[in-house]
Amino acid sequence: MEENNYIKYAFEAGVATITLNRPDVFNSFNRQMALALQERLREIQQNEEVRAVLLTGEGKAFCAGQDLAEATAEDAMEISEIVDQHYNPIVLLLRQLEKPVVAAVNGVAAGAGANLALACDIVVAKESASFIQAFSKIGLIPDSGGTFFLPRLIGLQRASALMMTGDKVPAKEAQEMGMIYKAFPDDAFESEVKNLVQRLAQMPTKGLAYTxxxxxCTFDxxxxxxxRHESTYQHRAGVTADFKEGVQAFIEKRKPNFKGN
Known part of the structure; x- marks a missing residue:
C-alpha cells in the first residue's frame, strides 16, 4: 500500500483502493488531500489494469467534508474557489472514470463528503454510518454535485427537506429511500465490500463503462x-472480446473469464 499524509492507495486483483487519510479530523478535505485524490483518479483512468475502484475513509468517518479550519484561515481561498478547484474536478473525474467506482461509507459522510460518495456509481455503508447535508447549518448551499445527484436519487421533496434541515440520515434509512445501494451490518461490512468490488473487477469493464x-446522460x-445512444454503445460493446467470451461461456454453460477488453 502506498501512503502519503492525505490518502492511502492500494492495488490488488484489478481493484484500486483509495482511502481518505486524515482520520484525526474525520477525513475532512484540505487542499493537499483534494489535489492528491484528483491526481490518483487521473492515474487510475490511464491504468488499464484497474477494473474497479473503491473509495473509503480511514478510521471512524468516511469524510466530514471541507476542513473548516483551512477554509476560514486568514489566507484562505474564497469558498467558491475551493469548490471550483477541489470538489468539482473530483466529481467530474468520478463520473468520467471509465470503471465502476464503489463508495464504501465506513462512518459519517457529511457535506461535501456525503455528496462525493453520492457521485460514485455504487454506494454502500455500514449500518452505523450516516449521511448529513450539513451545509445549511453554516449558511452555505449544498455543493459537490449534491443538488444534482440527491434529487435524482430520492426525489425533490426529500432532497429539499434534507438539505434545508441538515437532518442526519442513518444508513439503513438511506438505503430504504434509495439514496444508497445497501447498508451492511458493521461486522460484515469489510467482507461484503470486498466481495462487491472483486465481482465488479471480474466483469466486462468496457460494458460497465458504456453503461x-x-x-x-439519461436525464438530459x-x-x-x-x-440512439443505446444503439451506439451497444455496437461498441458488441465488438469487444468480453462480449464474445460472454456468449461463448453461455453456450458452454461455464463461468465467463472477462479480461476487460
Whole structure:
C-alpha cells in the first residue's frame, strides 16, 4: 500500500483502493488531500489494469467534508474557489472514470463528503454510518454535485427537506429511500465490500463503462435520443472480446473469464 499524509492507495486483483487519510479530523478535505485524490483518479483512468475502484475513509468517518479550519484561515481561498478547484474536478473525474467506482461509507459522510460518495456509481455503508447535508447549518448551499445527484436519487421533496434541515440520515434509512445501494451490518461490512468490488473487477469493464456513460446522460435526453445512444454503445460493446467470451461461456454453460477488453 502506498501512503502519503492525505490518502492511502492500494492495488490488488484489478481493484484500486483509495482511502481518505486524515482520520484525526474525520477525513475532512484540505487542499493537499483534494489535489492528491484528483491526481490518483487521473492515474487510475490511464491504468488499464484497474477494473474497479473503491473509495473509503480511514478510521471512524468516511469524510466530514471541507476542513473548516483551512477554509476560514486568514489566507484562505474564497469558498467558491475551493469548490471550483477541489470538489468539482473530483466529481467530474468520478463520473468520467471509465470503471465502476464503489463508495464504501465506513462512518459519517457529511457535506461535501456525503455528496462525493453520492457521485460514485455504487454506494454502500455500514449500518452505523450516516449521511448529513450539513451545509445549511453554516449558511452555505449544498455543493459537490449534491443538488444534482440527491434529487435524482430520492426525489425533490426529500432532497429539499434534507438539505434545508441538515437532518442526519442513518444508513439503513438511506438505503430504504434509495439514496444508497445497501447498508451492511458493521461486522460484515469489510467482507461484503470486498466481495462487491472483486465481482465488479471480474466483469466486462468496457460494458460497465458504456453503461455508466449512458446513465450520465439519461436525464438530459429525450427517449429517442437515449435510444440512439443505446444503439451506439451497444455496437461498441458488441465488438469487444468480453462480449464474445460472454456468449461463448453461455453456450458452454461455464463461468465467463472477462479480461476487460
Amino acid at each position: 455508466k456513460a449512458l446513465l450520465n 435526453l429525450t427517449l429517442e435520443e437515449q435510444l
